[in-house]
Amino acid sequence: MKLERLMKSEELQHHNSNQTITDICLDSRLVKNGNLFFLLERNTQLQEKHLKQAINNGAAGIIAPKEFIFDSSVIDIPIIKVNSIRKTLSEVSSKFYPKQPSNILAITGTNGKTSVTKLTEEIWQLMGVKSSSIGTLGNSASKTSSILTTPDPISLHKQVNALASEGFHNLVIEASSHGLSQLRMDSLEIAGAALTSFSRDHLDYHSSMDSYFNAKKRLFTHLLHPKGTAVVNLIDLPLRYHNFINSIRAENLITIGNNNASISILDINRGDNNNIQLQLNCYGKKINVTTPFIAPFQAINSIIAGCMATINTDILIPEAFAVIEKLSDVRGRLECVAKLKDNNIYIDYAHTPDAMKSVLGAIRIITKNRLIIVFGAGGDRDTGKRSIMSDIADKYADLIIITDDNPRFEDPNLIRGQLMKQSRKYIEIANREEAISYGISELSSEDNLLICGKGHEEYIIYGKEKIVSSDHSIVEQTIKRAK
Numbered sequence: 001m002k003l004e005r006l007m008k009s010e011e012l013q014h015h016n017s018n019q020t021i022t023d024i025c026l027d028s029r030l031v032k033n034g035n036l037f038f039l040l041e042r043n044t045q046l047q048e049k050h051l052k053q054a055i056n057n058g059a060a061g062i063i064a065p066k067e068f069i070f071d072s073s074v075i076d077i078p079i080i081k082v083n084s085i086r087k088t089l090s091e092v093s094s095k096f097y098p099k100q101p102s103n104i105l106a107i108t109g110t111n112g113k114t115s116v117t118k119l120t121e122e123i124w125q126l127m128g129v130k131s132s133s134i135g136t137l138g139n140s141a142s143k144t145s146s147i148l149t150t151p152d153p154i155s156l157h158k159q160v161n162a163l164a165s166e167g168f169h170n171l172v173i174e175a176s177s178h179g180l181s182q183l184r185m186d187s188l189e190i191a192g193a194a195l196t197s198f199s200r201d202h203l204d205y206h207s208s209m210d211s212y213f214n215a216k217k218r219l220f221t222h223l224l225h226p227k228g229t230a231v232v233n234l235i236d237l238p239l240r241y242h243n244f245i246n247s248i249r250a251e252n253l254i255t256i257g258n259n260n261a262s263i264s265i266l267d268i269n270r271g272d273n274n275n276i277q278l279q280l281n282c283y284g285k286k287i288n289v290t291t292p293f294i295a296p297f298q299a300i301n302s303i304i305a306g307c308m309a310t311i312n313t314d315i316l317i318p319e320a321f322a323v324i325e326k327l328s329d330v331r332g333r334l335e336c337v338a339k340l341k342d343n344n345i346y347i348d349y350a351h352t353p354d355a356m357k358s359v360l361g362a363i364r365i366i367t368k369n370r371l372i373i374v375f376g377a378g379g380d381r382d383t384g385k386r387s388i389m390s391d392i393a394d395k396y397a398d399l400i401i402i403t404d405d406n407p408r409f410e411d412p413n414l415i416r417g418q419l420m421k422q423s424r425k426y427i428e429i430a431n432r433e434e435a436i437s438y439g440i441s442e443l444s445s446e447d448n449l450l451i452c453g454k455g456h457e458e459y460i461i462y463g464k465e466k467i468v469s470s471d472h473s474i475v476e477q478t479i480k481r482a483k
Contacts, residue, residue: 003078006036006092011080011284019060019078024096024154033058038089039068063088084374086183093153094187101171103312104160104188106223107135108175108216109196109233111355112301113149114347116196118330119305120172127315128325132163135174137331137456141166150179153187160188172308177202177215185223192311193219193250194227194304196237197297199354203382213241213324220248231307233300236263236354254307256300263303263317268296273368278303280321287318290325295334295362302327332455334359337475343443347471349455351378351405353388356452360396368446374439375452376405376432377415379461386418392419393402397450399442402428403435405453406461432460432469437478451475457478 004017010284022034028050033039037054039062041047047068054062061078064070065085082088094100114136121140124131132141136149139159150173151159163171175185175193178261206212220230230250234242234257245253255261267279271290276299278289291299306320329335338345346363350356357376364371370460373393377386393400402419406411412430420426429435439449451471455458460469 001096003036006095009078011082021060021096024089024092025054025059025474026152026154028053028057030346031057031059034060036061036063038062038092039064040085040089044069063092084183087186087396089340090153090183093157093266097154097157098413099161099164100189101132101160101164101168101383103170103191105170105192105194105311106175106185106188106190106219107172107194107196107308108177108180108219109236110199110201110352111236111350111358112196112297112304113174113176114234114349115301115330115333115437116305116308117172117174117195117299119302119327120308122327123305123309123315123320123323124170124313126326127309127319129170129309129313129315130168131170131172132168133172133174134159141168144315146181147174149174150184151187153184156184157187166429170313173215175219177212178205180218180223181206181215185219187224188223190219190223190228191225192231192308193224194231194232194233194308194385195220195237196301196304197354198235198238198241199352199384200388201352201382203384204380209279213244217244217247220244220250224248224250229254229302229311231303232256234258235265236297253366255302256303256307263307265300268299282317282321289321289323292325292327293334294366297357297358297362298334332457332471337472338479340443340479345440345449345451345475347451347455347475349453349457350375351453353385353392356389357392357396359450359452360392363448363450364396367448368374369444370447371396371399372439372442372447372449373397373452374401374403374432376403376447377419377453378406379408379410379412379415381408383418386415390419390421394423394425398425399439400426400438401435402426403432404430404460404462406457407463409463410463412462432471433474436471436474440475440478440482 003019021036025031025035031054037059061127107113117133117135121131121133138145228250229252230248231254256263264281269277274294276291280287281463302324332349334348337347348359350359402416458470459466
């Protein structure tokens with residue numbers, strides 16, 4: 001593709017606009033002959049290193065931030081400076097990979113993104129709608145994994161383009177606050193958006209709760225199509241943020257709440273198998289919804305998914321709600337991975353105070369004897385939430401096993417020390433496999449075990465090293481050895 005088709009004419013002044021671009025690239029190590037390289041690095045020393053590497057690997061052109069300084073006399077390829085390199089990256093990615101499914105939905109929220117994304121896709125599939133999803137659990141159509149919840153623009157548009165080419169008209173994508181603030185989704189045609197919840201997280205990246213919320217708000221105020229549909233869960237949104245719905249630019253708004261919402265939850269009951277049953281007021285009509293889930297937050301996630309599944313399809317809300325009872329557990333999201341006589345073992349991704357409280361609260365209600373939890377805290381992340389998470393564990397659990405959870409470049413001993421309390425409830429076992437095995441060995445009659453923090457992940461990060469580690473596999477192997 002010619003450079004002139006990718007960039008604006010004013011950006012190409014004094015440059016060869018007829019230059020052929022073979023692909024676009026973010027990583028200077030991966031640049032190949034004819035690639036257009038985007039220099040996102042802000043560190044001036046590293047900028048020079050990445051620039052040289054990209055040129056040596058055959059870059060045909062460089063896109064750089066407007067403040068980038070270089071010696072033009074020693075560089076014989078175009079270096080194009082732009083006002084917003086991330087915005088330009090999204091725009092160029094969409095031009096290089098131009099095809100998109102006609103119905104793209106996006107899900108954001110502190111907790112529940114993955115669940116609502118996968119449940120929306122499953123409702124579509126149960127109702128015969130060809131669909132796919134992209135998010136934390138990867139690309140469901142290509143069965144590929146993902147490093148980021150919301151992929152970088154090049155990877156995202158490449159995947160979206162491939163899905164459209166393969167005849168997928170319906171796609172649901174997880175939209176993280178990082179992805180939204182870094183404009184990764186800015187050139188997608190988004191027909192529907194959902195806000196699942198909002199609570200403390202990522203304060204290591206966002207300067208404040210308001211900054212964190214504003215990143216998520218962009219999906220509804222800047223990216224969602226004006227004729228699109230917004231679904232907002234008011235139950236798990238702090239009251240001080242409720243007025244944000246007035247700034248949503250979508251033509252259609254569905255709110256889920258306790259009073260005066262489009263869909264109000266009138267009552268929550270439990271069935272014979274501890275599954276949640278909801279009585280709803282749906283646009284003035286009472287509807288009963290049976291879910292297969294044990295936690296109220298899971299049931300609410302399924303309601304959000306049901307609403308999303310109706311966007312730009314022939315599915316009606318009551319029809320979507322009717323298939324909710326057929327839904328499956330989402331991998332690593334309050335997933336019951338083993339039943340041992342009268343014990344259940346659950347794996348959940350919860351790594352925020354609000355998520356831990358919801359998960360522990362739900363399991364506490366259905367646990368007749370002891371509730372055991374295994375959890376840790378990620379390194380190089382919001383350290384302020386650690387003591388809060390420990391307090392929540394102390395409130396709900398009877399035995400608390402503190403272990404490692406992606407320490408990254410922090411000292412894992414210090415992280416565990418911040419989670420420990422002077423209490424007989426607490427035990428510290430650094431090795432995650434040993435901690436989980438110990439938790440299983442401690443199960444007695446009518447106890448339940450919750451393994452928190454890593455969910456679907458199949459690795460644990462120590463510094464630069466990524467070690468293979470799967471909570472699912474550890475549980476499976478421990479049970480096999482015990483037989």
